[in-house]
Amino acid sequence: MLNDSSFDAAHSALSNWDIKSRDIKLLSQTENIVFKVVGAKSESFVLRLHRPGYHNYRELLSEQQWTEALLDAGLDVPVPRPTREGQPYASVVIGKQHRYVGILEWVDGIPMKNLIDSNPGTVFIEDSFSLLGEIMARFHNQAVSWDIPPEFSRHSFDADGLVGERPFWGRFWESSILTSNQKIYLDILRRQIYDLLAKLRRDSRIYSLIHADLHPANIVVEGQRLHVIDFDDSGFGWHYYDIAVALFNYHLEIPIEHLQTAVVSGYRKARSISDEDLSYIPLFMLIRALALIGWYSARPEVEAGATTLPQLISYVRSKGVDVMAGHGLLIKPMPGI
Numbered sequence: 001m002l003n004d005s006s007f008d009a010a011h012s013a014l015s016n017w018d019i020k021s022r023d024i025k026l027l028s029q030t031e032n033i034v035f036k037v038v039g040a041k042s043e044s045f046v047l048r049l050h051r052p053g054y055h056n057y058r059e060l061l062s063e064q065q066w067t068e069a070l071l072d073a074g075l076d077v078p079v080p081r082p083t084r085e086g087q088p089y090a091s092v093v094i095g096k097q098h099r100y101v102g103i104l105e106w107v108d109g110i111p112m113k114n115l116i117d118s119n120p121g122t123v124f125i126e127d128s129f130s131l132l133g134e135i136m137a138r139f140h141n142q143a144v145s146w147d148i149p150p151e152f153s154r155h156s157f158d159a160d161g162l163v164g165e166r167p168f169w170g171r172f173w174e175s176s177i178l179t180s181n182q183k184i185y186l187d188i189l190r191r192q193i194y195d196l197l198a199k200l201r202r203d204s205r206i207y208s209l210i211h212a213d214l215h216p217a218n219i220v221v222e223g224q225r226l227h228v229i230d231f232d233d234s235g236f237g238w239h240y241y242d243i244a245v246a247l248f249n250y251h252l253e254i255p256i257e258h259l260q261t262a263v264v265s266g267y268r269k270a271r272s273i274s275d276e277d278l279s280y281i282p283l284f285m286l287i288r289a290l291a292l293i294g295w296y297s298a299r300p301e302v303e304a305g306a307t308t309l310p311q312l313i314s315y316v317r318s319k320g321v322d323v324m325a326g327h328g329l330l331i332k333p334m335p336g337i
Contacts, residue, residue, distance in 0.1 A: 006049065009099070010035050013047065013049070017081065017084060019081075020040040024037050024047070030302055031054065032048045032051050032232065033048070033049040033051075037103070047101065048104070049092065049099045050099055050100045051099070059153050059155070060100055060102065061088055061089075062151075063154065063231050063232075063234060064080050064088050064102075066152075066154075069146055076107075077231070078229055078231070080105075088102065089102045108222055109220040109221050109222030109227060112128055112216035112219040112221055116128055126261075128262075129246070132215075132263060132266065133264060133266030134266035134269050134270050135214075135219070135228060136266075137266070137268075137270035137271035138270050140208060141270060143208035148209075154234060156237065157212060157235055157238070157241055158237065159197035161237075163190040163287065169292075169294040169295045172294030173190055175309070177313070178313070181335040182313070186290065186316070196327055200238070206239050206277060207236070207239070210238075210242045212237060212241060212245060213232070215245055218230045239273075241287070243263060243267075248289070260281065264278065279326070282319070285323075289315045296309050317333060320333070320334055
């Protein structure tokens with residue numbers, strides 16, 4: 001539960017900006033603590049108290065460098081607001097924790113997920129995912145052509161970052177929700193996936209900076225403009241992972257073959273992707289499921305984990321054998337509870 005010290009810290013941090021707040025409202029607190037700030041002139045901003053230990057200052061600065069480059073390339077992404085002294089971030093202390101604070105200009109509009117949920121018709125959903133695919137391709141085009149600054153630093157969703165000994169989202173095979181046999185099984189599975197990824201090429205055609213959380217909840221629709229938000233997870237990785245992330249949440253609820261077709265159709269409007277490339281999507285969706293097991297297991301305070309974790313384990317159990325067989329590896333089904 002959020003305590004008053006976080007609101008106090010947000011108010012204190014605002015003193016670093018030329019913004020006189022009329023109202024501060026909590027938006028979320030799953031990773032960062034995020035507020036909407038309404039200024040005295042009715043202008044709105046997003047204030048983020050960044051989670052300690054997740055990104056260091058250099059990594060946060062690099063995130064902002066990429067979003068600024070995306071803006072220069074004509075893509076609609078968050079616009080940062082520097083402090084009064086021209087700095088990208090300030091800092092505050094909450095309890096004994098040091099947190100960096102950043103402010104972005106508010107984006108008016110409606111999350112694409114909300115529009116999909118209120119318009120469940122197949123055509124509308126497919127059109128939305130086609131647009132998502134086209135935006136994703138434009139992101140990848142910018143990323144592969146961008147001259148990355150020398151001091152740029154972000155994490156990598158490579159073999160080590162996804163299924164290595166210390167994956168970015170935690171050692172999912174040690175989750176307390178798993179039985180002993182399931183823990184052993186997932187450890188064996190992730191080692192086999194590691195070997196596959198270690199052999200997968202990492203040239204710029206399929207590997208670059210990626211958003212890594214590009215799903216409909218992170219696209220804000222403002223008329224004809226589509227704003228991509230929440231770059232907290234952005235880093236280096238295979239383009240397949242972006243596609244898998246876009247599809248995965250819906251895969252837990254409905255068959256997504258038509259959604260994948262829509263994403264790929266939109267993607268190909270801006271960037272080529274081969275049928276061989278598409279053969280890796282099921283593998284990266286399996287990887288996404290494993291990563292999410294780690295994410296939810298490390299955040300027991302997230303209420304959705306109670307229902308989502310069993311779904312993720314069921315997904316791995318139902319898909320793992322066929323996915324690995326598609327890459328020439330024979331494994332037994334995952335043990336049940």
